[in-house]
Amino acid sequence: MSEAAIAETRPYHHGDLRRALVDAARRILENEGPSALSLRAVAREAGVSPAAPYHHFKDKGELLDAVAHVGWDMLGDCMTGAKARAADLAALMTEIGVSYVQFSQQHPALYRVMYDCSRDKDELPEGMQDNEDSAYCLVRETFRRVAGPEVQEVDIELATIAAWCAAHGLAEMSTFKQFEGLKEGLGGEEAFLRGVLGHLGMFQPSRPLKT
Amino acid sequence: MSEAAIAETRPYHHGDLRRALVDAARRILENEGPSALSLRAVAREAGVSPAAPYHHFKDKGELLDAVAHVGWDMLGDCMTGAKARAADLAALMTEIGVSYVQFSQQHPALYRVMYDCSRDKDELPEGMQDNEDSAYCLVRETFRRVAGPEVQEVDIELATIAAWCAAHGLAEMSTFKQFEGLKEGLGGEEAFLRGVLGHLGMFQPSRPLKT
DNA sequence: ACACCGATCTGAACGGCGTCAAGATGATCT
DNA sequence: AGATCATCTTGACGCCGTTCAGATCGGTGT
Numbered sequence: 026m027s028e029a030a031i032a033e034t035r036p037y038h039h040g041d042l043r044r045a046l047v048d049a050a051r052r053i054l055e056n057e058g059p060s061a062l063s064l065r066a067v068a069r070e071a072g073v074s075p076a077a078p079y080h081h082f083k084d085k086g087e088l089l090d091a092v093a094h095v096g097w098d099m100l101g102d103c104m105t106g107a108k109a110r111a112a113d114l115a116a117l118m119t120e121i122g123v124s125y126v127q128f129s130q131q132h133p134a135l136y137r138v139m140y141d142c143s144r145d146k147d148e149l150p151e152g153m154q155d156n157e158d159s160a161y162c163l164v165r166e167t168f169r170r171v172a173g174p175e176v177q178e179v180d181i182e183l184a185t186i187a188a189w190c191a192a193h194g195l196a197e198m199s200t201f202k203q204f205e206g207l208k209e210g211l212g213g214e215e216a217f218l219r220g221v222l223g224h225l226g227m228f229q230p231s232r233p234l235k236t
Numbered sequence: 237m238s239e240a241a242i243a244e245t246r247p248y249h250h251g252d253l254r255r256a257l258v259d260a261a262r263r264i265l266e267n268e269g270p271s272a273l274s275l276r277a278v279a280r281e282a283g284v285s286p287a288a289p290y291h292h293f294k295d296k297g298e299l300l301d302a303v304a305h306v307g308w309d310m311l312g313d314c315m316t317g318a319k320a321r322a323a324d325l326a327a328l329m330t331e332i333g334v335s336y337v338q339f340s341q342q343h344p345a346l347y348r349v350m351y352d353c354s355r356d357k358d359e360l361p362e363g364m365q366d367n368e369d370s371a372y373c374l375v376r377e378t379f380r381r382v383a384g385p386e387v388q389e390v391d392i393e394l395a396t397i398a399a400w401c402a403a404h405g406l407a408e409m410s411t412f413k414q415f416e417g418l419k420e421g422l423g424g425e426e427a428f429l430r431g432v433l434g435h436l437g438m439f440q441p442s443r444p445l446k447t
Numbered sequence: 448a449c450a451c452c453g454a455t456c457t458g459a460a461c462g463g464c465g466t467c468a469a470g471a472t473g474a475t476c477t
Numbered sequence: 478a479g480a481t482c483a484t485c486t487t488g489a490c491g492c493c494g495t496t497c498a499g500a501t502c503g504g505t506g507t
Binding site: 042073074081 | 456458
């Protein structure tokens, strides 16, 4: 049920309009895609006037930042789950990569908002490199555990970035129609993902880090 | 000089408005970025009314497609140049990867339009996998030459996709502010690019293809 | 109990956007 | 010269993000 439907019984002061707006935005993203995500549409969905959001967000960009933040949290949970599922350390990187791309396929509109926000500011999401539960830190920590003592810290950082770039690139391209034939030949979407990731050094269990 | 400035001496019928609109769009992209690229702004820059573009393009998306097409041609030329510069076959893949990312850094707004067009349609650009001069085919052909006879065609395709994903991901992330410190430590932007690419299997001359 | 105040929300407005229909213009062909 | 047709303009529509004055409410101090 949309918020607008229950708006009539709602008190004049909403109580938690900020959260309601973020939820409304996520509903629109899921149901109608990123192109339908206007500030006015979000306000409509939440059952308030077009100006109401401005008491909780500086502008549209700040609302999208809040939506993106929810997305990054979800992605972090998703990859923590992958960590729990991995049979052993050698398989962990591949599980993380597959989970990352699958998340982007399950929430394509949200994933797009997440990256658009980052690109607009030329910044990784806040806390991404510090917060222990973030996807970035999970990958880096995995490399640290895999790496022998001869591997330098800078190479761990570079490998993390490389893995991130590869996963993001695959996330953005895996939906291209031209690859459908190849996917069928390989036996499905996940086989395709594992096939591509298998060609990226750090996702190969036998050689996760450059020597 | 903007087209608007010489519009007064122009005949009523423009002659080549289609090309002029694409050029105007590219000027706006270079000077003001993607957010300033409205159909009306393009028409203003070209010195015509807001409705004039509709006689040459179905809608705004089709204009952007034309702009993107120019961009892909430029990228193809850029990477053909990289091929000519490469010392030997082993170094070619890295040269291609570096050139790809550098192109995205030299034309960030254009690069964004190129990919936005593809994502909107969930398609690689037209002819990308067929046209011999395209960046995609150049990479695939390089892998074919590097590969031994034991490597299957499907692995060449997967490696091409993997390389493309990695390069695209790096192109989108290399501008993030968080990496500036790391770049300095490595001795500059290009060292950073080579460092990241070095962790990606297919960009390592000694092992370009999964065995 | 009551007045007040700050936070919250509305309504109306502005300029800019993409798009379209109707009309004006000019090159081209007979 | 006159007809034709692609090309371009004018004016309009609805939607957008944003702002601002004013209405409304919840909580606080007296």
